[in-house]
Amino acid sequence: MKKTLKTIAATAAAAALAAALMLTGCSQPVTDASASSGAAEAGTAASEEAAAQADALRIGSLKGPTSVGLASMMAQGQGEFTVAASADEIAPKLAQGELDIALVPANLAATLYQKTDGGIRVLDVNTLGVLYAVSAADVQGVADLRGRTVYMTGKGTVPEYTVRAVLDASGVTPEEVDVQFRSEPTEVAALIAQEPESVGILPQPFATSATLKSETLQQRIDLTAAWEEATGGDRGSLITGVTIATADTVDAKREAIDEFITRHKASTAVAQDDPDRIAAEVVALGIIDNEQIAKAAIPKCNVVCLTGAEMESALAGYLDVLFQLDPAAVGGALPGEEFYLK
Numbered sequence: 001m002k003k004t005l006k007t008i009a010a011t012a013a014a015a016a017l018a019a020a021l022m023l024t025g026c027s028q029p030v031t032d033a034s035a036s037s038g039a040a041e042a043g044t045a046a047s048e049e050a051a052a053q054a055d056a057l058r059i060g061s062l063k064g065p066t067s068v069g070l071a072s073m074m075a076q077g078q079g080e081f082t083v084a085a086s087a088d089e090i091a092p093k094l095a096q097g098e099l100d101i102a103l104v105p106a107n108l109a110a111t112l113y114q115k116t117d118g119g120i121r122v123l124d125v126n127t128l129g130v131l132y133a134v135s136a137a138d139v140q141g142v143a144d145l146r147g148r149t150v151y152m153t154g155k156g157t158v159p160e161y162t163v164r165a166v167l168d169a170s171g172v173t174p175e176e177v178d179v180q181f182r183s184e185p186t187e188v189a190a191l192i193a194q195e196p197e198s199v200g201i202l203p204q205p206f207a208t209s210a211t212l213k214s215e216t217l218q219q220r221i222d223l224t225a226a227w228e229e230a231t232g233g234d235r236g237s238l239i240t241g242v243t244i245a246t247a248d249t250v251d252a253k254r255e256a257i258d259e260f261i262t263r264h265k266a267s268t269a270v271a272q273d274d275p276d277r278i279a280a281e282v283v284a285l286g287i288i289d290n291e292q293i294a295k296a297a298i299p300k301c302n303v304v305c306l307t308g309a310e311m312e313s314a315l316a317g318y319l320d321v322l323f324q325l326d327p328a329a330v331g332g333a334l335p336g337e338e339f340y341l342k
Contacts (some may be wrong), residue, residue, distance in 0.1 A: 053256035054263065055079060060090035061103040065204050066127045066303035067287045068278070069268035075281045078263050083286050085251040100249050101260065107158050107329050110319050113339050114331030119247045121341045123261055123310040125311050126268070128302035129224030129238030131162060132207040133187075136196040142170035142226050145177050145199060150199035151188045155181040157333075161325045162238055163201055166223050169230035188339030193217060203240075205288050205297035206279070212293060224302055236317015250341065257341075261307060268305040275299050312340040 012095040039081070060082045061067040066085060074081050079101075084090050087104045091112060094102040104128055106114075133139060137148070145167070154160050166337075167177065184187050185206035192200035193214050202210060209216045224238045243264065250257055271278050275298035279291050288294040306314055322329040 001215075009241075010103050022054045040059075049279075050255040050259045051252060057124055057253070057256055058082070058098065059101045059103075059260075060084060060093055060099040062087060062090070063287055065130045065303065066103045066295075067285075068271050068282060068298055068301055069126050069264065069303045069305060071278050071281045071285060071287060072267035072270040073263050074285050078267075079260070081285075092286050094244070094246065097246075099256075100253065101243060103241055103243050105158060106242045106315060106318060107322055109242045109244045110322075110335050111331035112244070113335045115291040116246070118336060118338060120244050120335075120339065121247050121250045122311065122315065123243040123245060123250075123337055123341050124264060125237075125239055125241070125259065125304060125306040125308070125315055126241070126264070128300055128304055128314075129162065129227065130240050131159060131201055131206040131223040131238075132204065132219045132300070133199050133221035133223065133244070134202050134207050134210050134217055135220050136218070137199065137220075139199055139220040141173055142166060142221060142230070146172060147176065147197060149178045149180060149198040150201060151180050151182055151191050151194065151198060153182055153185055153188060158322070158329065159201065159203070160167070160320050162223065162330055164325060165321050166227050166230065166238075169227060169235070189213075189217075197303040200308050201302070204301045208297035208300060209222060209293050212296065220298070222300070235321055236319075237314040238317045239315055240262035242315065247338075261305075265305045265307075268303055271298060271303050305339075315340070 003223075008215050014018045027207070055078060057079045059070070059079045059083070061070055063085055071079070072291055073079060082090065082099070084233060087108055090102045091104060091108065093099045095116070101123070106125070109120060113302050133145070139145065143168060152159060152163065163172065163179070167174065176207060183189070188200040188202055189206065189210035192198050192210070196216065199220070200210070211219055227238045276295055279294040279298060282288050282298070283291045288297065319330050319334055323334050327333065
């Protein structure tokens with residue numbers, strides 16, 4: 001009897017459930033649609049909030065190649081931008097909380113990381129190497145620098161370390177090249193115009209400017225490409241600029257930071273794909289002074305937006321090269337894993 005009663009109860013429950021489902025069946029899709037609509041509205045509101053927060057980010061960058069990838073963002077007002085002539089103007093503002101994001105030389109980012117006890121995060125690599133060997137002579141590769149006078153700027157700083165690293169990777173000893181340092185790129189350009197067999201190591205856009213002003217000077221070697229060829233990509237990339245924020249800013253404004261990175265990628269793609277279009281904006285924004293030079297130089301500025309594992313691989317290898325040459329160049333030690341935004 002107990003078994004029969006249980007069976008009857010189960011049957012009744014099933015019938016009741018079936019009836020309930022029949023009664024509510026027509027309204028079920030409406031409930032699902034309402035939930036989907038609510039989720040979509042919440043997602044839209046969240047994305048709009050992140051966009052608004054990203055628009056309010058205070059971003060400091062430098063004149064020259066490291067800001068080229070920001071030009072489209074700047075033109076659209078996607079942030080509050082300050083363009084400075086020197087990293088010495090923007091690094092203190094980042095540390096003092098007057099900026100949320102800064103585009104700085106790669107080695108400076110590592111140095112700031114050490115000075116702040118690990119309080120800096122790299123958001124992306126924005127520019128690979130911008131150094132070019134310029135000469136009237138038939139210089140085809142790094143090996144052809146042997147026996148020549150090479151003029152450049154940056155004694156005791158990253159340009160010197162970069163050239164030393166490229167020479168070493170290419171099997172050229174320092175004794176085989178007569179490196180002469182000068183204080184300004186314009187002085188280097190004047191010297192190589194007067195001495196046809198000499199070579200000048202110039203950054204963009206100065207390398208392009210020198211060739212546009214001379215019928216004989218040409219950009220002979222892209223040192224970034226030469227480095228990749230000599231190392232096979234096993235020692236990172238030559239890097240000029242990175243984008244950084246303080247760890248506190250990343251923690252407090254992560255959605256806005258992520259939105260910034262998305263925008264930076266899109267803005268960089270514009271510079272890569274249509275330099276002629278972006279050239280006028282680059283000049284209007286004070287990044288490069290001359291539109292003709294900007295059009296010719298932008299494709300050679302190696303503007304990128306590397307993030308994640310690609311960023312870490314490229315940057316960690318480069319910083320290790322600098323560390324091997326002079327630990328002080330990266331603040332005395334290599335940054336830890338937390339340096340690279342995950």
